[in-house]
Amino acid sequence: MVAMSWHRGDPPGGRRGYHHGNLREALIEAALKLISEKGPSGVTFAEAARAAGVSAAAPYRHFRDRDALMADVARKGFDRFETALRTAWDEGRPDLRAAFERMGRAYLAFARDEPAYFSAMFESGLDLSRYPEVKQAGDRAFEVLRTACETLVAMLPPGKRPPALMMALHIWSLSHGIAALFSRGDGARRAIPMTPEELLEAASLIYMQGLGVPLGQA
Amino acid sequence: MVAMSWHRGDPPGGRRGYHHGNLREALIEAALKLISEKGPSGVTFAEAARAAGVSAAAPYRHFRDRDALMADVARKGFDRFETALRTAWDEGRPDLRAAFERMGRAYLAFARDEPAYFSAMFESGLDLSRYPEVKQAGDRAFEVLRTACETLVAMLPPGKRPPALMMALHIWSLSHGIAALFSRGDGARRAIPMTPEELLEAASLIYMQGLGVPLGQA
DNA sequence: TGTACATCAGTGAACGCGCGTTCACTGATGTAC
């Protein structure tokens, strides 16, 4: 959790002055909180400003409009998502099987632990073509998965190599489907008689088996 | 497409009278159109009423509030979805492989051709626990997939039978992930160098292969 | 060290707007007799 700046009447070590000091970050935090409470459509400029303890006009110094704020939240979410995936992958150490499993768990953990970011990234209805920096941040996160698949494919005998891009898209779709349907931390989650992690791990093993990937020895 | 009732100044064969005659359906149609244009959060009671050519107070005769309208749209969407899946499955005729492939295509086709319903069903942020009839309609659609998996599993030798529920959840997640990321008919779709149908079919074949399901002869 | 000044973040008042919601009402329809 990012440290929030102080507010009016909430002065840990000094009163809130005329300038907020960190309003941009505070607005993003406020947006995340509002997404958690009311969904992406519950985010308004006015309420974000109120939550940050500033006047309704203040946000205009930092964001063009509400969508620009949401886009920044989504971009930041993708950055964190990329970091989470990259850390989990850890360049395939100690072996690819363990690394892939960690990455899958990281995907689900993100959807569960950061439902607000997840929602902003995938369900806020942002037009990606209008916010290329969001799309690029998403692409960078996907690149982690793609690189992992390329590493795995390169270890297979030349005649048995599936296309790494396809493989990455399959794993992404599967992870995303499970995350969206069963792992999100809000009221739209559906109940199943197993954990999302178990569901994803079983599917991954079956999928790898189908590809002829010898994960046990990779 | 459901036939809409006539509007003010739009009288094919008779003037719009004091009573609308089919306002409930017209409001649902209006909601779908608004979802297509502005996303689920763009649906307001007032604008739906305007689109249907009635006063702002009229919708209250048919729906408790905006969420009740959205819930009815989602419920109707799940009903149509169930029908589409059931028709595609066709009780496994002429063979399971063809039936499964048709069902997968039907899933993607629904997301592509009915993005408004899809959005209402999966992305409107409805609290399923508050609208049990929506959840039940969704469960009925899932049952089609589950029954299909049970049929398939029953044809395997007793020692090689995976749990049908797990299998159904895997296929659902995969289909849903592909549909949500790549097949939806709006601005949030991501571009890939193949069709969603090809992506899903390849993944399904690999998955079935991994399960040891002899789909070629099923 | 002090002063003048430029810059900039946030203020607060104002405005128009559309939404949600209520209300007594009224026009249309169906039915009992």
Place this chain on the structure above:
DNA sequence: TGTACATCAGTGAACGCGCGTTCACTGATGTAC
């Protein structure tokens, strides 16, 4: 066949509310000299 009546769907006016947005402003900060 007609009439009286009950029912109900839709009206239109009204209200409060919160949001988006603009504006001249003002307090704080940093810097040139």
